[in-house]
Amino acid sequence: xxxxxxxxxxxxxxxxxxxxxxxxxxxxxxxxxxxxxxxxxxxxxxxxxxxxxxxxxxxxxxxxxxxxxxxxxxxxxxxxxxxxxxxxxxxxxxxxxxxxxxxxxxxxxxxxxxxxxxxxxxxxxxxxxxxxxxxxxxxxxxxxxxxxxxxxxxxxxxxxxxxxxxxxxxxxxxxxxxxxxxxxxxxxxxxxxxxxxxxxxxxxxxxxxxxxxxxxxxxxxxxxxxxxxxxxxxxxxxxxxxxxxxxxxxxxxxxxxxxxxxxxxxxxxxxxxxxxxxxxxxxxxxxxxxxxxxxxxxxxxxxxxxxxxxxxxxxxxxxxxxxxxxxxxxxxxxxxxxxxxxxxxxxxxxxxxxxxxxxxxxxxxxxxxxxxxxxxxxxxxxxxxxxxxxxxxxxxxxxxxxxxxxxxxxxxxxxxxxxxxxxxxxxxxxxxxxxxxxxxxxxxxxxxxxxxxxxxxxxxxxxxxxxxxxxxxxxxxxxxxx
Amino acid sequence: xxxxxxxxxxxxxxxxxxxxxxxxxxxxxxxxxxxxxxxxxxxxxxxxxxxxxxxxxxxxxxxxxxxxxxxxxxxxxxxxxxxxxxxxxxxxxxxxxxxxxxxxxxxxxxxxxxxxxxxxxxxxxxxxxxxxxxxxxxxxxxxxxxxxxxxxxxxxxxxxxxxxxxxxxxxxxxxxxxxxxxxxxxxxxxxxxxxxxxxxxxxxxxxxxxxxxxxxxxxxxxxxxxxxxxxxxxxxxxxx
Numbered sequence: 018x019x020x021x022x023x024x025x026x027x028x029x030x031x032x033x034x035x036x037x038x039x040x041x042x043x044x045x046x047x048x049x050x051x052x053x054x055x056x057x058x059x060x061x062x063x064x065x066x067x068x069x070x071x072x073x074x075x076x077x078x079x080x081x082x083x084x085x086x087x088x089x090x091x092x093x094x095x096x097x098x099x100x101x102x103x104x105x106x107x108x109x110x111x112x113x114x115x116x117x118x119x120x121x122x123x124x125x126x127x128x129x130x131x132x133x134x135x136x137x138x139x140x141x142x143x144x145x146x147x148x149x150x151x152x153x154x155x156x157x158x159x160x161x162x163x164x165x166x167x168x169x170x171x172x173x174x175x176x177x178x179x180x181x182x183x184x185x186x187x188x189x190x191x192x193x194x195x196x197x198x199x200x201x202x203x204x205x206x207x208x209x210x211x212x213x214x215x216x217x218x219x220x221x222x223x224x225x226x227x228x229x230x231x232x233x234x235x236x237x238x239x240x241x242x243x244x245x246x247x248x249x250x251x252x253x254x255x256x257x258x259x260x261x262x263x264x265x266x267x268x269x270x271x272x273x274x275x276x277x278x279x280x281x282x283x284x285x286x287x288x289x290x291x292x293x294x295x296x297x298x299x300x301x302x303x304x305x306x307x308x309x310x311x312x313x314x315x316x317x318x319x320x321x322x323x324x325x326x327x328x329x330x331x332x333x334x335x336x337x338x339x340x341x342x343x344x345x346x347x348x349x350x351x352x353x354x355x356x357x358x359x360x361x362x363x364x365x366x367x368x369x370x371x372x373x374x375x376x377x378x379x380x381x382x383x384x385x386x387x388x389x390x391x392x393x394x395x396x397x398x399x400x401x402x403x404x405x406x407x408x409x410x411x412x413x414x415x416x417x418x419x420x421x422x423x424x425x426x427x428x429x430x431x432x433x434x435x436x437x438x439x440x441x442x443x444x445x446x447x448x449x450x451x452x453x454x455x456x457x458x459x460x461x462x463x464x465x466x467x468x469x470x471x472x473x474x475x476x477x478x479x480x481x482x483x484x485x486x487x488x489x490x491x492x493x494x495x496x497x498x499x
Numbered sequence: 500x501x502x503x504x505x506x507x508x509x510x511x512x513x514x515x516x517x518x519x520x521x522x523x524x525x526x527x528x529x530x531x532x533x534x535x536x537x538x539x540x541x542x543x544x545x546x547x548x549x550x551x552x553x554x555x556x557x558x559x560x561x562x563x564x565x566x567x568x569x570x571x572x573x574x575x576x577x578x579x580x581x582x583x584x585x586x587x588x589x590x591x592x593x594x595x596x597x598x599x600x601x602x603x604x605x606x607x608x609x610x611x612x613x614x615x616x617x618x619x620x621x622x623x624x625x626x627x628x629x630x631x632x633x634x635x636x637x638x639x640x641x642x643x644x645x646x647x648x649x650x651x652x653x654x655x656x657x658x659x660x661x662x663x664x665x666x667x668x669x670x671x672x673x674x675x676x677x678x679x680x681x682x683x684x685x686x687x688x689x690x691x692x693x694x695x696x697x698x699x700x701x702x703x704x705x706x707x708x709x710x711x712x713x714x715x716x717x718x719x720x721x722x723x724x725x726x727x728x729x730x731x732x733x734x735x736x737x738x739x
């Protein structure tokens with residue numbers, strides 16, 4: 018098990034990664050600034066926020082309604098309480114239908130489920146068809162960004178990966194590489210027995226599944242194979258089809274700065290008798306995996322997340338360490354909040370420290386999630402609340418152990434004027450003795466992390482309050498005014 | 500003459516008292532009568548950011564008791580003012596809640612108090628230097644503060660030049676700087692490189708935490724102009 022600080026250090030030392038991150042984040046941040054200045058965007062964000070928060074507050078109701086509508090259109094609806102349940106359902110379908118090849122659209126939920134290795138263990142070939150996902154699949158790596166899975170990869174690496182597939186050296190030319198992938202994938206689309214996609218939204222009133230892509234691969238996965246499986250995390254439901262334009266607009270704009278993606282697929286049911294194409298069977302797997310538990314807690318707003326990646330792009334910590342350093346399906350600020358809430362792995366708790374609390378994420382979020390505040394809340398809850406199936410709860414539960422005693426002791430001393438004065442005087446005297454008259458030193462005890470990167474300031478000879486007192490005695494003490 | 504209670508912050512009190520002296524001089528130049536309630540200590544922000552709301556609440560209650568007699572509380576730190584304004588009403592409840600709300604509404608960051616509350620940009624200071632302003636995160640995103648420090652500097656004759664990304668975090672982040680120096684340090688490097696590219700004589704901000712982090716990193720790496728609080732720059736310009 019590695020620690021966040023080790024992974025971050027490795028990422029910062031990786032020149033290739035740093036070059037990718039610089040290009041990526043400065044480009045995406047300039048898009049965000051541009052988008053942020055458009056007043057129409059602010060209006061749409063407010064509308065999108067309202068819809069999303071309305072939905073998640075009454076999640077069970079909207080999921081039930083969506084399930085009824087989906088069934089009415091001819092879909093088969095499955096409910097998976099855990100990610101293992103979801104994997105079991107999909108494996109069962111694939112085995113029953115004797116599927117040998119699965120094509121997949123980009124879906125973070127299936128990453129969360131570790132679906133690909135499970136299907137591969139059954140001898141099924143699984144091919145990712147989003148170009149970025151295809152690249153990271155060839156590299157045997159997880160995605161490093163929820164919207165751009167291969168944003169950490171440089172052109173020479175991609176050329177190398179594709180050349181291995183081709184069995185010959187390909188030119189280092191993005192256009193030619195895309196063409197190569199297109200030809201490779203076309204064959205897979207045509208022969209696959211099952212297409213698995215996620216869903217950006219599902220309209221509860223009509224049972225319409227909405228897929229937003231720039232490559233058209235989602236449409237291929239959902240229409241060419243005989244069976245289409247859509248994995249839908251429960252919070253992806255929206256009340257009405259009429260909400261979709263607002264939400265797709267807010268999502269796409271926040272993700273890439275585009276007014277609309279190249280493809281928006283709206284799928285209502287499997288192929289009907291008079292349809293010229295479409296799957297014979299359409300299965301919808303609603304994935305809970307800890308999400309419903311968040312309804313009614315202070316983390317409920319997190320369920321509004323539309324996975325646009327804007328908070329990753331805005332985050333200065335993500336910009337330094339990239340997605341893999343989080344060692345989690347979800348990275349950046351949304352990952353910092355969501356991962357400890359959903360993953361159940363205690364080693365993910367330290368992710369809440371991967372934030373300077375600058376608030377750029379809160380500002381970037383198109384659906385009004387107070388990400389920086391949620392990180393602060395989570396830091397407190399992870400320290401003091403037991404981690405069991407009932408966590409997090411809307412009502413406080415007793416402290417597990419008194420980990421805060423140092424902080425509480427400090428607060429008690431500093432809530433007393435005498436305590437504050439005596440403790441700071443002692444600390445200042447100690448630091449000044451060690452500093453031997455220098456204003457800055459290379460290191461001081463108790464500031465190990467600070468001194469690792471920065472010189473350490475030595476406290477001033479006289480505190481402000483002692484200078485204030487001197488001036489009370491003699492108004493000319495400070496010279497000039499006074 | 501507006502009466503102002505100075506919340507100097509624990510960092511300024513102990514590490515950069517000259518910022519406190521400068522703050523008093525600027526407020527007096529703007530016609531304020533300044534008091535310094537000596538019972539004050541820390542706003543409690545390190546505790547809330549470390550996931551210790553109980554400790555933070557204890558300090559919040561102390562702050563409310565110390566500062567509620569005053570009509571205006573002014574601090575040379577956007578982050579500490581943001582702590583009071585944003586977190587106190589969430590941290591305190593019961594009978595403390597209305598008291599926290601009232602004190603929060605009367606607590607201001609220095610430049611915002613001078614420019615937005617008093618409407619005073621020209622303090623009579625004269626500054627010759629070329630200055631670049633780092634927008635400290637909590638001043639910018641919690642308090643919505645952007646133009647006030649620039650207007651004060653420009654009114655004093657300083658040439659204000661902008662970095663390519665003045666709004667990106669410098670990497671201080673309170674306890675983040677100590678817990679994740681491997682990330683925090685490189686974030687400072689980006690800020691310092693941007694400041695160096697402006698050819699500014701000085702890099703300024705309204706938060707001692709950011710400034711000590713940037714200055715400490717500059718002393719280690721040798722890149723970038725000195726990092727100095729805008730109150731100090733302006734107060735030096737007041738000297739006869």
